Amino acid sequence: MTLERHRPVMAKETLDALRLPEGGVAVDATVGHGGHALAMLQALGENGTLVAMDWDETMLENAKQALANAPGRVHFVHADYRRLPEELDALKIDRVDGILYDLGVNREHFEDPLRGFSFLRSGPLDMRMDRSAKETAAAWLGRATYGEIARALREFGGERHAAEIAKRIVERKKAGTLRTTDDLVEAVLEAVPPHRREKRIHPATRTFQAIRIAVNQELEDLDYHIERAAERLAPGGRMVTLSYHSGEDRAAKNAFRNLSRSGFKVITKKPIAPSTDEVASNPSARSAKLRCIERNEEH
Numbered sequence: 205m206t207l208e209r210h211r212p213v214m215a216k217e218t219l220d221a222l223r224l225p226e227g228g229v230a231v232d233a234t235v236g237h238g239g240h241a242l243a244m245l246q247a248l249g250e251n252g253t254l255v256a257m258d259w260d261e262t263m264l265e266n267a268k269q270a271l272a273n274a275p276g277r278v279h280f281v282h283a284d285y286r287r288l289p290e291e292l293d294a295l296k297i298d299r300v301d302g303i304l305y306d307l308g309v310n311r312e313h314f315e316d317p318l319r320g321f322s323f324l325r326s327g328p329l330d331m332r333m334d335r336s337a338k339e340t341a342a343a344w345l346g347r348a349t350y351g352e353i354a355r356a357l358r359e360f361g362g363e364r365h366a367a368e369i370a371k372r373i374v375e376r377k378k379a380g381t382l383r384t385t386d387d388l389v390e391a392v393l394e395a396v397p398p399h400r401r402e403k404r405i406h407p408a409t410r411t412f413q414a415i416r417i418a419v420n421q422e423l424e425d426l427d428y429h430i431e432r433a434a435e436r437l438a439p440g441g442r443m444v445t446l447s448y449h450s451g452e453d454r455a456a457k458n459a460f461r462n463l464s465r466s467g468f469k470v471i472t473k474k475p476i477a478p479s480t481d482e483v484a485s486n487p488s489a490r491s492a493k494l495r496c497i498e499r500n501e502e503h
């Protein structure tokens with residue numbers, strides 16, 4: 205594992221936007237490999253405190269290693285970021301100076317075939333980010349109706365062929381031939397003939413993204429939870445979101461719009477995109493959008 209492989213997306217832009225004060229307290233709600241967290245701790249300095257959250261224990265272990273020699277104090281928290289206020293209460297932390305959400309999955313999730321996230325790797329249909337959660341992709345697909353599958357493909361994947369793919373998935377379910385990531389890829393290929401496939405991306409990209417979002421309930425009340433977390437910012441404190449698809453970005457945008465009516469100022473009128481240099485050296489950053497909001501001083 206090289207640092208290059210896990211380079212944090214838009215690291216400089218993120219740190220510039222957060223403007224963390226020396227000796228302050230901040231939350232990295234999605235610590236992952238700890239790339240952003242390390243930069244945050246360096247900005248906070250020896251007297252700083254970082255709450256580092258992730259619901260994937262493997263990621264939390266990676267972050268612990270990455271941050272072993274970082275300055276300041278780190279509280280590692282294995283939890284869904286939707287519990288951010290409760291976790292701060294448990295740590296007896298009232299206000300924080302900065303909060304970062306680097307949303308979505310980690311590259312490592314795609315690289316481990318056993319986790320079932322990738323259409324390029326044969327594996328079980330798992331796709332859970334939090335492996336203490338009960339429902340795998342196989343279980344979700346097992347209980348979801350045709351309508352639910354089609355809706356997920358459309359809403360979470362933007363899949364134009366949602367109806368045909370959902371139909372084929374249901375047929376395979378009935379025949380007992382929907383067990384692995386390869387089976388799911390086959391279902392997509394059977395449903396969408398070559399001349400109707402998108403050229404730019406693998407035909408199963410949208411299906412895998414949609415099912416992953418459904419299994420992990422990634423967009424469930426995300427805007428509400430972002431707003432709730434922002435209430436824990438100290439006056440002048442900032443929150444940054446990095447999103448990678450339209451559903452995530454919409455949630456951040458809606459949350460920030462609501463917050464701007466009650467004591468917060470949107471810093472990024474338009475989301476910031478990564479530089480062409482960054483996209484060239486790290487293609488997985490290409491869809492990233494950075495948004496930032498600040499709590500007004502008088503609140």
Ligand SMILES: C[S@@+](CC[C@H](N)C(=O)[O-])C[C@H]1O[C@@H](n2cnc3c(N)ncnc32)[C@H](O)[C@@H]1O
Pocket residue numbers: 210211212213233234235236237238239240241257258259260263283284285286306307308309310333
């Ligand atoms: C894009 S990665 C973060 C990468 C990180 N910024 C770094 O520098 O390495 C997103 C992380 O968020 C975690 N995650 C996603 N949804 C979460 C949730 N609801 N609660 C807690 N962690 C979550 C994932 O497990 C993953 O490790």
